[in-house]
Amino acid sequence: MNENIKGKVVVITGASSGLGEATAQLLAEQGASLVLAARRAERIEKIAEGITAIGGKALAVPTDVSAKEQVENLVKAAVDKFGKIDVLLNNAGLMPLSPIESLKTDEWDQMIDVNIKGVLYGMAAVLPHMKQQKSGQIINVSSVAGHKVFPRSTVYSATKSAVRVISEGFRQEVTPYNIRTTIISPGAVKTELLEHISDQDIQKNNQEYVGKIGLSPDAFARLISFSISQPEEMDINEILFRPTAQE
Numbered sequence: 001m002n003e004n005i006k007g008k009v010v011v012i013t014g015a016s017s018g019l020g021e022a023t024a025q026l027l028a029e030q031g032a033s034l035v036l037a038a039r040r041a042e043r044i045e046k047i048a049e050g051i052t053a054i055g056g057k058a059l060a061v062p063t064d065v066s067a068k069e070q071v072e073n074l075v076k077a078a079v080d081k082f083g084k085i086d087v088l089l090n091n092a093g094l095m096p097l098s099p100i101e102s103l104k105t106d107e108w109d110q111m112i113d114v115n116i117k118g119v120l121y122g123m124a125a126v127l128p129h130m131k132q133q134k135s136g137q138i139i140n141v142s143s144v145a146g147h148k149v150f151p152r153s154t155v156y157s158a159t160k161s162a163v164r165v166i167s168e169g170f171r172q173e174v175t176p177y178n179i180r181t182t183i184i185s186p187g188a189v190k191t192e193l194l195e196h197i198s199d200q201d202i203q204k205n206n207q208e209y210v211g212k213i214g215l216s217p218d219a220f221a222r223l224i225s226f227s228i229s230q231p232e233e234m235d236i237n238e239i240l241f242r243p244t245a246q247e
C-alpha cells in the first residue's frame with residue numbers, strides 16, 4: 001500500500017498491454033481503484049479479474065480512444081462506478097514507423113487519431129469532473145521521440161511532440177482548478193509497440209535494438225506511481241527517462 005495512492009481512482013487508456021498494464025498492476029497493489037480502457041475487451045477484463053482476485057478494485061471498459069463518444073462513455077462509467085476520477089493516464093498509442101516517402105497515409109491518420117485526438121478527448125471528458133472536484137491529475141504519455149525526430153519517426157514524433165505542447169498549455173490553463181498535469185516521455189521499453197510497424201525491415205531493426213537494451217514496463221509504472229504519490233501541492237511536470245544504454 002502507498003498512503004498517497006490508496007483510494008485514488010485511476011483511469012488508464014491502453015491498459016491491455018505494455019506500459020498501461022504494468023501500471024495498472026502496480027497501482028492496484030498500492031491500493032488504487034483502476035478503470036481499464038482499450039479496444040481488446042477480453043484482455044482488460046482478464047486484467048481486471050486478476051486485480052479483483054487479489055482484493056483490488058478494477059473495472060474494464062472497452063474503449064476506442066479515437067471515438068469521442070466512447071471516451072465520454074469511459075469517463076461516465078468510471079464516475080458511475082467509483083464516484084470520482086483522481087487520475088487519467090492517457091497512455092494509448094501507436095508507433096507504425098515508416099519514412100514519409102512510403103506514403104503510408106492511413107498509418108499517419110491512425111497516429112493522429114489515437115496519439116493526439118485520443119489524448120484530447122480524454123482530457124475533454126475528465127476536465128468537467130476535475131474542475132468540480134477541484135482536484136485531479138492528467139498524465140499524458142509522450143516519448144523520447146517527442147523531444148527529437150529520427151529518420152522514419154517524423155509523423156510519430158510530430159504526434160508525441162504535440163502531446164507535450166498540449167500538456168504544457170493545458171497545465172498553465174488549469175492551475176486555478178488545482179489540477180496537476182504530467183508529461184512522461186519514455187525511451188525504449190519492451191512492449192508490443194513495435195508489432196504494429198508494417199515495414200518489416202524497420203520492425204526487425206527496432207526489435208533487435210529494443211530487445212537488447214529495452215527496459216521492463218515496470219520502470220514506467222514506478223515513475224507513474226512516484227508522480228501520483230507526491231503531495232497534492234506538488235506537480236511533477238515532466239519525466240524523461242531512457243535505458244542507460246540508449247543514445
Ligand code: NDP
Nearest residue numbers: 014016018019038039040064065092093143189191192193
Ligand atoms: P503497447 O502496444 O504494448 O500498448 C499500446 C496500448 O494502446 C494497448 O493497450 C492498445 O490496446 C492501446 N491502443 C492502441 N490503439 C488504441 C485505441 N484506438 N483505443 C484504445 N486503446 C488503444 O505499447 P506500449 O505499452 O509501449 O505503449 C504505451 C504508450 O507508450 C504509447 O503511447 C507509446 O507511444 C508510448 N511509448 C512507448 C515506448 C516504448 O518503448 N514502449 C517509448 C515511448 C513512448 P488495444 O490494442 O487493446 O486497443
